[in-house]
Amino acid sequence: MSPPLWTWSRVAVLVSGVAGSGLFLTLAFRSVDLAGVKDALTAAQLWPWLPLGVLSYLIGHGVRGLRCRLLFGRDTPLSTATASNIVVVGYACNNILPARLGEFVRAGMLAERTGLPYAHALTVTFVERLLDGIAILVLLLGGAWVVGLAGWIQDLVNVCVIVFAVATAGLLLAIFASNSLLALAGAIGARIPAVSAPLIGLVAKVTQAASLLADPRRAVQIGALSLLVWLFEAGLFSSLLNAFGVDARFATSLLTMGVTNLGILAPSTPGFIGTFHLFCSEALQSQGIAAETSVAAAVLIHIGFYVPVTVWGAGSLIWYGTQLGNTLAAARRARHPQSLEFREGIPMHSLGVGEPPAPPRPADPIYEALTRGLLGIRPGPVDEDARAYATNFLEHQLASLSSYLRLQLRLGLLSFRVCVALRYWRPFSRLPVETQSTVVQWWAYGPFPLGRQLFRPIRSLVLLAYFDAPRAASVQLGTGPS
Amino acid sequence: MTDSKRVDAIVIGSGAGGAVTAMTLAGAGMSVAVLEEGANVPRREYGKSSPEGMAQLFRRSGMTPILGRVPIGFVEGRCVGGSTEVNSGFWHRAPREVLLSWQSRFDLQGATESELVPHYEWAEQRLSVSPYPGEWPKSTKLFQRGIDAMGWAVREIPRTAPGCQSANTCASGCASGKKQGMSQGLLPEAKAAGANILSHCRVKLLLRQGRRVTGVLAEITRDNGSVELVRIDADHVFVCAGASQTPTLLRQSGLRYKVGDQLRLHPMLKLTARFPQPVNAQNSVLPLLQVNEFWPEISLGGAYFSSGHLAFLLGDNWPQLSMEMEHQNHFASYYVAVRGNGRGSVRPSALGNGDTALRYDLSVDDLRSMSRGVARLATLLLAAGAEAVYPAIRSIPVIRTELDAVRWLTELLPAKDLSLTTVHAFSSCPMGEQAGLTAANSYGRVHHVDNLYVNDASMLPDSPGVNPQGTVMALARRNALHFVDSL
Numbered sequence: 012m013s014p015p016l017w018t019w020s021r022v023a024v025l026v027s028g029v030a031g032s033g034l035f036l037t038l039a040f041r042s043v044d045l046a047g048v049k050d051a052l053t054a055a056q057l058w059p060w061l062p063l064g065v066l067s068y069l070i071g072h073g074v075r076g077l078r079c080r081l082l083f084g085r086d087t088p089l090s091t092a093t094a095s096n097i098v099v100v101g102y103a104c105n106n107i108l109p110a111r112l113g114e115f116v117r118a119g120m121l122a123e124r125t126g127l128p129y130a131h132a133l134t135v136t137f138v139e140r141l142l143d144g145i146a147i148l149v150l151l152l153g154g155a156w157v158v159g160l161a162g163w164i165q166d167l168v169n170v171c172v173i174v175f176a177v178a179t180a181g182l183l184l185a186i187f188a189s190n191s192l193l194a195l196a197g198a199i200g201a202r203i204p205a206v207s208a209p210l211i212g213l214v215a216k217v218t219q220a221a222s223l224l225a226d227p228r229r230a231v232q233i234g235a236l237s238l239l240v241w242l243f244e245a246g247l248f249s250s251l252l253n254a255f256g257v258d259a260r261f262a263t264s265l266l267t268m269g270v271t272n273l274g275i276l277a278p279s280t281p282g283f284i285g286t287f288h289l290f291c292s293e294a295l296q297s298q299g300i301a302a303e304t305s306v307a308a309a310v311l312i313h314i315g316f317y318v319p320v321t322v323w324g325a326g327s328l329i330w331y332g333t334q335l336g337n338t339l340a341a342a343r344r345a346r347h348p349q350s351l352e353f354r355e356g357i358p359m360h361s362l363g364v365g366e367p368p369a370p371p372r373p374a375d376p377i378y379e380a381l382t383r384g385l386l387g388i389r390p391g392p393v394d395e396d397a398r399a400y401a402t403n404f405l406e407h408q409l410a411s412l413s414s415y416l417r418l419q420l421r422l423g424l425l426s427f428r429v430c431v432a433l434r435y436w437r438p439f440s441r442l443p444v445e446t447q448s449t450v451v452q453w454w455a456y457g458p459f460p461l462g463r464q465l466f467r468p469i470r471s472l473v474l475l476a477y478f479d480a481p482r483a484a485s486v487q488l489g490t491g492p493s
Numbered sequence: 494m495t496d497s498k499r500v501d502a503i504v505i506g507s508g509a510g511g512a513v514t515a516m517t518l519a520g521a522g523m524s525v526a527v528l529e530e531g532a533n534v535p536r537r538e539y540g541k542s543s544p545e546g547m548a549q550l551f552r553r554s555g556m557t558p559i560l561g562r563v564p565i566g567f568v569e570g571r572c573v574g575g576s577t578e579v580n581s582g583f584w585h586r587a588p589r590e591v592l593l594s595w596q597s598r599f600d601l602q603g604a605t606e607s608e609l610v611p612h613y614e615w616a617e618q619r620l621s622v623s624p625y626p627g628e629w630p631k632s633t634k635l636f637q638r639g640i641d642a643m644g645w646a647v648r649e650i651p652r653t654a655p656g657c658q659s660a661n662t663c664a665s666g667c668a669s670g671k672k673q674g675m676s677q678g679l680l681p682e683a684k685a686a687g688a689n690i691l692s693h694c695r696v697k698l699l700l701r702q703g704r705r706v707t708g709v710l711a712e713i714t715r716d717n718g719s720v721e722l723v724r725i726d727a728d729h730v731f732v733c734a735g736a737s738q739t740p741t742l743l744r745q746s747g748l749r750y751k752v753g754d755q756l757r758l759h760p761m762l763k764l765t766a767r768f769p770q771p772v773n774a775q776n777s778v779l780p781l782l783q784v785n786e787f788w789p790e791i792s793l794g795g796a797y798f799s800s801g802h803l804a805f806l807l808g809d810n811w812p813q814l815s816m817e818m819e820h821q822n823h824f825a826s827y828y829v830a831v832r833g834n835g836r837g838s839v840r841p842s843a844l845g846n847g848d849t850a851l852r853y854d855l856s857v858d859d860l861r862s863m864s865r866g867v868a869r870l871a872t873l874l875l876a877a878g879a880e881a882v883y884p885a886i887r888s889i890p891v892i893r894t895e896l897d898a899v900r901w902l903t904e905l906l907p908a909k910d911l912s913l914t915t916v917h918a919f920s921s922c923p924m925g926e927q928a929g930l931t932a933a934n935s936y937g938r939v940h941h942v943d944n945l946y947v948n949d950a951s952m953l954p955d956s957p958g959v960n961p962q963g964t965v966m967a968l969a970r971r972n973a974l975h976f977v978d979s980l
Contacts, residue, residue, distance in 0.1 A: 131719070189846050190745060193698050193710065198747045201701035208724075211700065211710060215722045222846075351498055354713070356689040357526040358498050359723040362710075368718040389815035404544045411554040413848040456812055460909075463887075467912075468556075474808045476544045478818065479801025 024278075028109050031278035035285030039292055039306060047303030048310070051255060055311060060254035064312075065319050067246030072099050072320070074243060075139075078236040079121070082135045082223055089125050096327040097121055101136075103324020106282045106317055114140070120331075131364040138220035141182065146237040148175040150245065151269025157262035164270060164297045171273070185221030186230075187414075192218055215362045222365050244268055251312045252295075255304050263298050270294040271312075287313045377424065378406045380440035380447055385455070385473045387448030397480035404476035405469065423465040427454065499726035500526045503709055504688075504733055505696050505742070508575020509962050510949030510969040511733030512675035512683060513616070517973035518731075519686035526689050526725060527680075528711060530734070531572035533692040536676075539578075539666025543799055546665020550579050557737070559837070559851040559915070565760060566914040567851065569735055573692050574676035576735070577962060580916065581663045581779055581797065582652040582672045584622045585959035586613050586967075588789050599925030599954040602935035603975075604968065612967035620673040621655040622963075630659060630777035632825035635768060636795060637782060639877030643869075645786035650794070652781075653962075659778040664797050697722075697847060699730060699746035699945065706730045706945045729976075731937075733949040733969070736918040740839040740951060741849045743922065743932075743939065750940055751932040756837030757920035757956040758853055760913050761830040762863055762886070763796050764870055765806050766879035767823050774798040774825040784873070789832050789958025791866040793873065796826040807883060809912050810890035814883065827874065829866030830917075832958040833859050839921045851918075860908055864901040871898035885912035919950040919961055930954075937972040948972050 040048075076095025083089055101117025108116075114136055122132040148171050155168045184192050196214040200207030224230040248271075249264035274290025275283040288309045295305035351358055382402045386393045409420060431439040431450055439450065453459075455466035501523035504515045511527060519525045534549060547555040552571035559565040570576035592609070595601045616622075629637070640647045654663075654672040662668055670677060684690060691713070698710040708726035715721055732739045740753030780795020787793070796802075800821050807814040817824075835856035842848035855863075871882045871892045882892045887910035892898050922932040922939070924947070932939060937952050939945040948969045950961050957964050 188843055190697060190841060191843055194745050194747065194841075197698045197700060197710075197745075201703065201747060204702040207700065207702060207707075211698075211724075215710065219720075219722060354723075355691045357500065357691055357725060359711075359725045362722040362724060364715070364722075365720045385811075388812055389818070400544075404548075407548060408554055408556055411556045413553070413557075413842060413850075414844045415842055415848065415850070416556075416558070452812060456810075468558075470808050470811065471805050474804035474811070475801040477801070478804040479542045479544055479799055481542060 025109055027278045028280045032280040032285035035277070035279065035289040039285065039289040039309070043302045043306050048307045051304050051307035052310065055254045055307065056256070057254055060250045061311070061315060064247040064250030064254075064315050067243050067250060068315060069319060069323070071240050071243030071246070072102070072323075074236055074240045078142075078233055078240065079135065079139065081229065081233055081236070082138060083121070083125060083127070089121075093124060094121075096323075096330070097124065099320055100324045100327050103321045103327075106321045106324075109281050127364075134216060134219050134363050134365070135223070137216055138223050141178070141217075141220060142233065142237040143240070145175065145178055145182070146234075146241045147269050147272050148178070149238065150241050150265045151273070154262040154265030154267075154269060158260060158266060158298060160266075161297055164266075164294060167270065167273070171269075181217070182221055182224075185218045186225055189218035189221065212362050219363045219365045226369060241268065241272075244272075247315055248291075248312055251315060252308060254311065255308050257295075257300055257304065257308070259298065259300070263295075266298070267291060267294040282317055283313075287316070374402070374406055376440040377428065378402050378409075380442070381405065381451065381469055382473050382477075383444050384447035384451035385470055386477060387444050388452050394477075394480075397477050400480040401473045401476040405472045408472050409468070420465070420468075423461070427462075427465065497524065499708065499728060500524045501727070502526070502729040502731060503528060503725060503727040504731045505709070506530075506575060506733035506735060506738070506949060507573050507675060507680060507690065508570065508733065508735060508949065509577050509675060509965045510952075511575065511731070512577075512679040513966050513969040514731045514733055514948045514973045515688045515690075516679050516683035516686060517970060517977065519683050519688035521977040522687075523977075525683070525687065526691065526727070527683070528694040528696055528709070528725070529573050529575075529690065529692045530695040530738075531570070531575075531692065533573040533676075533690070534578075534666065536666070536668065536670055540660065540662040540668025541665050543665055543801055546579070546662075550666055552737075557849075557851065559756075559758070559853045559918075561835075561837075561852050561854045563855045563908050563911055563913060565758065565853060565855075566912070567737075567758075567918060568914075568916060569737065569918070572676075573680065573690065574674040576916070577653075578666055578674040578676060579664050580960075580962065582654045582657075583650045583783075583960045584617065584620075584653055584963050585650065585957075585961075587957045587964040588959065591789060591955075591957050591959075595925070595954040598927070599923060599930055600927040600935075601925040601954055603971065604935070609964075609967050609971065612970045613963060615970060616963060616966040619678060620653040622651045622653055623655050624649050624651050625654075625778065625781050626656055627659065629781060630774070631772045632774045632777065632795060632798070633780045633782055635766075635772065635825065635877045635879075636780045636827065636873075639873035639875075640782065640784060642876035643873050645784050645873075647782050647784055647786075649781050650783050650960075657778055659776075661775060661777055661779070661797070661799070663779070695847065696734075696742060697745070699732075699742065699748070700724065701746065701942070704941065704943050706942060729944045729946070731946045731948050731973075733947070735949055736921045736951045737839055737849050737851055739947055739949055740921040740932075741841045741847075743947075744839075745841045745847075748939060748942065748945075751923070751930065752939075753839035753921050755920055755923060756839050756851065756853055756918060757953075758833045758835075758837060758915045759792075759830045759917040759956065759958075760833050760835075760853075760855060760859055760863065761828050761915050761917075762867060762884065762911060762913055763806055763826055763828050764867065764874065764882050764884045765803060765824050765826050766874040766877075766882045767817065767820055768825070768877075768879050769823070771822045772825045773822050775800055775821070780825065780827065784869075787866070787869070791832075791862050791869070792828075792830045792959070793866060793870045794828055794830070796828045798824070798826045802826065806885050806912075809885055809887045809910075810883075813890050817883070827870055829863060829870050830915075831859055831862035831866060832956045834956070835859050837921075855908060855913075857905075860905050863911070864904065864906045867906060868898050868901035871895075871901075886910050887912070917961055919953040919957070919965075920955055922947045922951040923954040924952045925954050936975045937968075946972065946976065 075098045079094040097120045101113040104113030104116040118132040118136045122129040245264045245268040271291040275286045279286040291309035292305040454462035504527045507529040515527045550572045555568045559567045570579045656671045693714040696709045696711045713721045743752045784793035837853035840850045924933040925931040937946040
């Protein structure tokens with residue numbers, strides 16, 4: 012039996028949205044002269060500012076697609092164009108459906124297109140929104156720092172600083188100490204049973220999302236793209252302010268964009284009617300722009316924000332042959348990832364799926380050099396197959412250390428590299444084998460305790476693997492005198 | 494298992510404690526889910542080289558050192574069957590003196606020698622514990638010769654490997670299937686009784702509400718390497734994840750009372766001996782005898798040997814000793830193990846995703862016992878005809894005479910130069926009625942939680958001084974039966 016279309020919770024969401032929009036629209040327009048707003052709109056110079064603004068905004072969506080593809084990983088069959096289209100479908104649905112259902116529609120379509128589980132698509136969507144929040148706060152604070160603030164927006168920014176600090180700390184904790192965060196959620200859940208399941212589910216999702224950012228290089232790329240997305244969106248604001256002849260700095264656009272996007276988190280109708288207008292116009296007024304011009308600008312920016320994306324989203328839906336009903340069904344499935352399932356006969360609830368591990372990176376030449384240096388201490392020929400085997404084993408084993416020990420080892424090897432480079436003016440891996448052996452022998456068996464400590468696991472692993480490699484036992488060792 | 498939304502019992506870990514628990518509970522008609530972090534490695538994959546075995550069957554590929562003033566190399570199994578898949582299968586019952594001291598100090602109830610006999614016998618019968626079936630290998634005969642020369646008490650240690658084919662692959666999984674790791678007998682029996690076993694499933698958190706555990710949060714590694722987070726609900730949870738992981742999980746879940754505060758070990762130092770005649774220790778099972786004379790404080794016995802392990806042990810003094818590899822067929826390895834009484838701890842690491850920080854500080858008593866053990870073992874080996882003995886000590890590359898060896902009866906070895914290892918860790922969640930010293934009651938129920946139990950090596954109140962598998966299995970069965978009876 013299909014669930015009823017209208018449930019109390021859906022009715023409540025709809026009613027609160029309509030009420031919110033009504034309230035915010037009233038607040039936005041209560042003290043302005045409507046005729047003045049109309050005059051400002053009539054006088055606005057739409058060409059070329061409206062097309063430029065819309066273009067900037069749409070480029071931002073292209074960047075969102077690029078970021079989405081990066082978040083889904085390298086092996087996913089998802090082009091940047093498809094990713095952008097799906098992202099836009101999500102935005103379009105937010106414009107026409109209540110309760111930000113577009114986020115779930117987007118996850119549903121992404122799962123459908125990539126073949127990855129809904130839960131993983133939801134995780135990616137979640138991390139996108141998390142990064143968006145942080146990027147908006149960064150740009151808002153940057154804008155505020157340049158143009159200065161007054162009134163309630165100053166209070167809002169103060170709150171934002173705290174939220175930003177907490178969100179960043181939480182994200183770092185989720186990346187580097189996910190278990191501690193889960194433990195905290197578990198401890199809270201143990202004391203307040205009513206929140207246990209949702210809280211742990213949320214933290215699980217956050218930690219899985221954060222794991223997408225554990226690779227520093229990828230995290231920097233995704234972070235930079237997130238800033239770029241919102242810089243392009245600020246481009247829409249900046250361009251349309253020019254249409255009204257407002258001589259505002261780009262920082263004003265950043266500030267307005269940030270305040271508006273935080274403001275539309277409040278309940279409203281689909282398309283953020285009312286909330287968008289109020290927060291956008293108030294931000295502009297706080298910068299000394301006339302009330303009528305501010306409201307007129309808010310109306311025009313909202314049109315630039317609403318219409319192109321909705322049209323693009325509808326086009327994408329048609330292009331992919333996806334009917335809205337199917338998409339909504341996918342969204343409904345995506346919204347309930349915690350359904351009971353059985354694995355090996357064991358009942359369990361899925362809370363989310365992370366991405367597959369990254370493919371191994373090319374081997375660091377230092378491991379081969381260390382292996383050569385160590386094996387060179389013993390006179391006689393070296394079995395190259397066994398040496399290669401030992402090199403691979405060394406790298407694999409050191410990568411298996413716990414995070415803390417791995418960090419210590421990396422720092423130790425960095426010191427080793429620097430010292431060797433300063434002594435020989437060449438990297439260790441480019442030294443002749445004889446010199447490598449001399450260096451390794453000094454570090455591993457010399458008078459310097461930290462050097463001996465650093466080389467203890469290295470020498471042990473290399474010797475174990477070299478002499479237990481299948482060919483080493485027969486070729487290298489011989490049988491000895493009997 | 495029924496279509497219920499929750500299982501009667503979750504058993505975390507499938508080693509000696511977990512397999513016995515699962516089999517006992519499933520045999521009593523309960524729905525049981527065994528969650529094992531490691532892989533279910535088929536037997537055809539066993540018996541590879543030691544590096545491959547480490548990568549395949551050991552926790553963190555064997556890279557789990559115990560930190561302290563003297564770091565100690567520590568390895569434990571992480572696969573279906575746990576460490577029983579990679580140990581040498583030696584079988585001991587806990588000495589009477591040890592059981593008495595547990596009763597006296599920790600007020601451990603129901604675990605006297607006579608009370609444990611039926612459980613030991615049950616396990617011994619299940620695993621066909623028996624002496625080595627064939628002629629002793631050379632490394633054992635040489636050891637016997639040395640013991641005879643010293644006139645010390647000795648016994649051949651029975652093993653869980655009836656029909657052992659002397660393939661020398663104990664540490665990388667017994668390919669012949671003769672060694673009765675848990676994957677061979679008990680886990681299939683548990684499965685036949687209705688238990689479900691899920692490998693690649695790492696429990697991250699025990700979910701609690703007040704004084705009860707409601708289930709677990711676990712990560713399942715899928716075929717493509719991605720990780721799925723799941724919640725599994727249960728009425729009872731048995732944590733059998735071993736001495737390092739059980740306290741980590743409990744502390745991670747907010748259960749800290751006497752958990753992970755007392756890690757005990759058998760610190761071990763290996764000595765290799767070069768004999769004038771070929772020994773070919775790499776082609777036979779490890780030496781089968783143990784010297785009883787100094788039990789339980791000091792044990793002397795035989796160690797696993799391969800070319801790689803010989804190089805590893807000579808590695809402390811490689812520039813001087815590397816050419817000894819030419820004579821590898823003349824070498825065999827032996828060990829000194831002491832019943833450690835230093836301070837140890839287990840803590841979840843603040844950084845990382847489930848890392849564990851293990852710490853153990855060697856005590857002066859440990860060092861004294863180790864020094865005497867090295868003196869005695871070196872003397873024994875030289876008396877057995879060894880030309881030279883090479884302890885894994887940086888500043889003592891070789892011992893060539895008995896007079897050199899006995900020096901360490903009175904002097905202490907240089908602690909910082911020792912290359913210590915261990916495969917025996919326990920007592921990180923000790924049980925007993927002495928609430929000020931223990932994390933669980935005499936039957937493994939964790940204090941302050943109504944339905945959570947520990948049932949593995951972590952529950953041993955103190956170091957047993959002998960290989961712990963037998964005692965872990967006996968106590969695990971006793972606890973599981975007590976639990977079933979109490980329902």
